[in-house]
Each structure stands twice: as structure tokens, then as C-alpha cells.
Amino acid sequence: GQNIDQPTEMTATEGAIVQINCTYQTSGFNGLFWYQQHAGEAPTFLSYNVLDGLEEKGRFSSFLSRSKGYSYLLLKELQMKDSASYLCAVMDSNYQLIWGAGTKLIIKP
Amino acid sequence: DTAVSQTPKYLVTQMGNDKSIKCEQNLGHDTMYWYKQDSKKFLKIMFSYNNKELIINETVPNRFSPKSPDKAHLNLHINSLELGDSAVYFCASSQEGRVTDTQYFGPGTRLTVL
Numbered sequence: 001g002q003n004i005d006q007p008t009e010m011t012a013t014e015g016a017i018v019q020i021n022c023t024y025q026t027s028g029f030n031g032l033f034w035y036q037q038h039a040g041e042a043p044t045f046l047s048y049n050v051l052d053g054l055e056e057k058g059r060f061s062s063f064l065s066r067s068k069g070y071s072y073l074l075l076k077e078l079q080m081k082d083s084a085s086y087l088c089a090v091m092d093s094n095y096q097l098i099w100g101a102g103t104k105l106i107i108k109p
Numbered sequence: 110d111t112a113v114s115q116t117p118k119y120l121v122t123q124m125g126n127d128k129s130i131k132c133e134q135n136l137g138h139d140t141m142y143w144y145k146q147d148s149k150k151f152l153k154i155m156f157s158y159n160n161k162e163l164i165i166n167e168t169v170p171n172r173f174s175p176k177s178p179d180k181a182h183l184n185l186h187i188n189s190l191e192l193g194d195s196a197v198y199f200c201a202s203s204q205e206g207r208v209t210d211t212q213y214f215g216p217g218t219r220l221t222v223l
Contacts, residue, residue: 033211042113042199042214043152087152097212099152 002026004100006088011106012078020073020086020103028093034062034073035087037102043087046073075105083107112136113215115200121221122190130185130218132200140164141183142201142212143175152199158183187220195222 003025012018024032031050035043049055049064049071061074073086085102092098113134122128134141142157156175157164163175172188187194197217203210 040217042216045211045213048211089152097152097154101151 002092002098004088004090004098006086006100006103008101009104009106011108012075014078014080014107014109016078017074017076018078018105020075020088020105022071022073022088022100024069024071024088024090024098024100026090026092026098029066030091030093032062032064032071033087033089033091033097034060034071035089036084037087038084046086078107080107080109113200113202113213115198115215115218117218118216119219119221121223123223124190124192126190127186127188128190128220129187130198130200130220132183132185132215133181134200134202134213134215135181136202136204136213138202138204138213139180140203140205140210141177142203143183143185144199144201144214146197146199146217148196155185156183190222192222195220 005023031048033048034046036046037043047062049062052064052066054061054063059076064071085104087102088100089097116131140159143155144152145155146152155169158177174186176184197219199217200215201212203212
């Protein structure tokens with residue numbers, strides 16, 4: 001079966017750095033997405049990786065290793081507004097998005 | 110201006126009723142989607158439409174039917190609502206229907222079936 005694993009919850013301090021991991025087992029791979037979702041709101045696109053390596057976009061970076069079936073989202077200089085759920089999603093060989101359950105990130109002052 | 114909008118935001122109804130959720134996007138995108146997010150926060154795709162053609166149809170009950178009057182709208186009609194239909198339903202859109210295009214989500218509709 002197809003599976004996306006993320007930690008359920010993480011806690012970090014304002015101003016710090018946090019890394020949210022995602023491992024996946026899917027039938028084929030056509031890219032990995034990270035989305036941010038604040039409570040009660042819709043998901044918002046953060047990043048898309050299809051090649052191995054690190055993609056940096058401001059305070060957020062996303063890394064992919066296809067051979068390991070692994071990705072992480074790195075958030076730097078954490079702000080209180082970064083408190084949200086972070087969803088990892090993989091596009092399989094049928095070009096369907098398989099979603100993880102999300103990681104709830106709690107930022108403390 | 111809201112890019113992807115849904116109405117209503119909240120919907121409470123009785124089992125057995127028929128209801129519709131409306132979705133509109135003003136991004137000029139070619140493809141629109143409906144997702145269901147359950148209590149465990151899993152997002153599951155239900156349907157997508159590209160230029161009025163259904164291109165993905167997951168194994169959802171046929172009580173659910175998408176209706177697209179034009180490229181900017183994709184409505185979700187649900188017949189004979191059941192308790193298990195309670196969830197948050199998200200509409201999304203992407204440009205040109207390429208599978209790797211970023212999807213932009215609406216605010217969601219929280220459906221509660223009593």
C-alpha cells in the first residue's frame with residue numbers, strides 16, 4: 001500500500017530552527033509537495049521537489065532524497081505565525097496526490 | 110480578491126437530505142478539484158475536472174456528483190447524506206491541468222450530518 005509518514009506534533013521556540021520529516025512509500029514518484037495549513041483554514045502551497053537536493057525559499061527550505069523516500073521541511077527564524085500543520089504530499093505514478101496526515105507545529109515564545 | 114471561494118462555509122443538515130456545495134475560482138485555471146478532509150486530517154481527492162471533463166474519479170459513492178457549469182465553477186452535489194459524510198470539503202484549482210501544477214485551495218466547507 002501507499003504510505004506517507006510524518007510526526008504528529010512538534011514543538012519549537014520562537015526564533016529557532018525546526019525540521020519536519022516526511023518518509024514515503026508510494027507506487028512511483030512524480031514529486032513531493034509541502035503545504036501549510038492553519039487551524040480551520042485551507043492548505044497553502046509551500047514547496048515542490050522532484051529532484052534530489054535542497055530547495056530554499058526564504059525562511060523555508062525543502063529537501064528530497066528519492067533513493068531514501070525521504071523529505072524534510074526546514075523552517076528558520078521561527079515566528080509565532082508559523083504555528084500550523086504542515087502537510088507532506090507525494091504524487092504517485094498515476095499522478096495522484098497521496099497526502100500525509102500532517103505535522104502540527106507548536107511555536108512557544 | 111478571493112482566488113478560490115466556496116459556499117457555504119458551514120453546513121449542518123439531517124441524514125438523508127440532499128445538499129450542494131459551490132466552488133468558484135477567478136484564477137483562470139483549467140482544472141478544479143474536490144477533496145475531503147476527515148477527522149484525522151487526511152486529505153483525499155474525490156474528483157477533478159479539466160475543461161469540463163472528469164479526469165479523476167476516486168472510488169467515492171455515487172451519491173456524490175460533481176457539476177461544472179463552466180471552467181470557473183465546480184459544484185459538489187451530495188444525495189442521501191450519511192453520518193460518515195461529515196468532514197471538511199475543500200475545493201482547489203490548478204493551471205492547465207498539469208499534474209505537477211500547484212493547487213490553490215478554497216477555505217473549506219465544514220459539513221455536519223446529524
